[in-house]
Amino acid sequence: MAKKVLIIDDEDAARLVIRQYLGAFEELQIIGECSHGQEAVTAINRLEPDLVFLDVQMPGLSGFQVIQQIVHVPQIIFTTAYDQYALKAFDSNAIDYLLKPYTLERFRQAVSKVLLRPGAAAMEAVKNLVDQAGSNATTYSERILVESGNKMTNIQTTDIIYLEAERDYTRLHTEKKNYLSNYGIGVIVQRLDPRYFIRIHRSYIVNISHIKEVYREDNGILVVTSNNVSLKVSRSYTDDLRRLMY
Template sequence: MTIRCLIIDDEFLARQLLEGYIQKVPFLELVGQCESAFEAMQILQDEKIDLMFLDVNMPELSGINFIRTLKHKPEIIITTAYSEHALEGYQLDVMEYLLKPIYFERFMQAINKVRDMICMKAKAREVERKDDIAEVSRISKGEDYLFIKTGTQMIVKVYLNDILYIESLHEYVRIWLRDESHTIYHSLKSLLEFLPGNQFIQIHRSSIVNFHKVEAIEGNCVKINGQSISIGKNYRDEFLNRVKSKSIGIQPGKPSPRGNDEPGDIPAAE
């Protein structure tokens, strides 16, 4: 597999450094270099680009604003001397964030992460969306399982009670069971519509959990099978109300008689 790369940085030395790194990696191919986002637009129209190395602070159009203009984005690694843009990059589904000066070891960590994601997507595309979940509508009729297609020739039955949580991976989802997981080409939102609401609840923009499998709540995380899953601010109230409805002696924000919250108390939602 070859990953076709594009460098976008207004600094010559920064472009030269990345070019040297790319040349050392056999599965990377440098398609072009640009000094501005405007130059990159034409290359993205004419060439198949799998990965962009994108600087943030560039004249006329910043790297962050450039990402917002892209309808179909390749994988993106931000390269910058400023750490304050990390959160914005995460919100825009940037794969990695490299702070300058960039060392080769850190560069390879980011590249391996990108390669894993590209490989996973390539495998998932072999399965058409309409075949990813067969008979999924049966869930709404009281069935306790669904069929998912895990490969070109394999369809497996997954019982809802065996699902621990479901994780969004951009346009894919990974269904986590106790001892294995299945990755399918499907959106988290559309999958949630078919799952029984009394059992499954979304707690983050990228996570659905099986409420029956929640073992503990600690701060802004739930614990399931040894994993910590974050509770998003926009989903916190609904989740805590569900917890309260299944609890004894827990009231959001109510202090204990000693003046301190008991270990089991749930803090009021922010």
Template sequence: MIKTILIDDEPLARDIVKFYLSEHKEIEIVAECCDGFEGLKAITQHKPDLIFLDIQMPKISGFEMLELVEDKPAVIFTTAFDEYAIKAFEVNAVDYLLKPIDKARFDSAIKKLPSRLNQTENTEAVLDAAAMSPAQSSRVVVKKDGIIKIIPVADINYLEADDDYVKLSTADGAFYKNKTMAFFEQALDAGQFIRIHRSYIINLAQVTKIELKEKDSYVVLLKSDIWLPVSKTGYVKLKAALGL
């Protein structure tokens, strides 16, 4: 039996999926959720093999919710027309259902399940691609001590490489995201964030001073009274960004 969870803020959309699934006795619905917060709790509790996940939901999007799931199940995304998301799905061969959901398309996605249940690499690629979209790149969703926090990127003072994670430093403390510095360098607005060092990306709005520490070695002071090293390449980029 394949355990599945339906995560969609539209009751009608969930009802349609339930109706279509009634013909697939090998799939058992163990929970229904109307937003990403409920979905995250249900996934932790039931550990499903498969989820049907809406993208456009209140509070946090389906993409943002899925990023917070450690052991990701197989996913069939459901969405109203979203050109950016659909391109990401097709490039990475991830199943999606366009609303209103067509039964033939639904049955086709179910047929592919046996070969997709234990493959999450393509889903990870979709999440990275989705994070580059304007809708997703204006904020970062993190989980700390079991609490989900939405951080507007403007509130990030700087980012620091920390082993397999990136530390986001804010006025409310430090938060960690299982991404790379290269990912954030590409995802964040280059007019607002500059990579000054292989280990640091800073928010230009936080810069108060740049000083020469020793020959060809600079440091930058942020409003939070934090000094950070600046590489030679980073110094060139920082000067250009500040118009110096």
């Protein structure tokens, strides 16, 4: 009997890669996909998958928060672009992780490892993973290096007003200048402190300290930044923004 698989990632492209790679495993059957943390909790408990591919950073709830809230505990392979602190903890557990971008061969290794693991051991490994990752993944860089022409510029993260996706790249906007990073916005969001940076759209991440005002108009909610740029808030990220409202 085929094992049931649930794919959880807020990036369409990331889910597509997993779907394509799973085509090599006849013993695995995809039963659903999710792009939001809270939706993931509901889907895991309702569908009771045997295996879950779970992104670390998502709107609503992070991957760690998801596994802390689920009742049904499946085998889990984390998929993430965040390679500091947390991944060192992942590496000590039999439940695997995939560091984006990953190859088909690396994918095969992770799946093979999980398929050989009994359910009770998977539950214990997930518990250990949460405990270790929670204690290790709490430090974020206060300064980052981004390309500026033929050199790297040292930027203090507090100076970033917002970040904007530009295809496979990300533009970082500050008061004086903007910079184009070679990393996609899905990678960068996992390297910024979530206490200060909030994703409001697939294309935008905003520094909370630089939110000037939020207002509603006919076609949705808009955030106005400290440099007077209006950014649209997508419906799937509205709950994250509402958590800041009192």
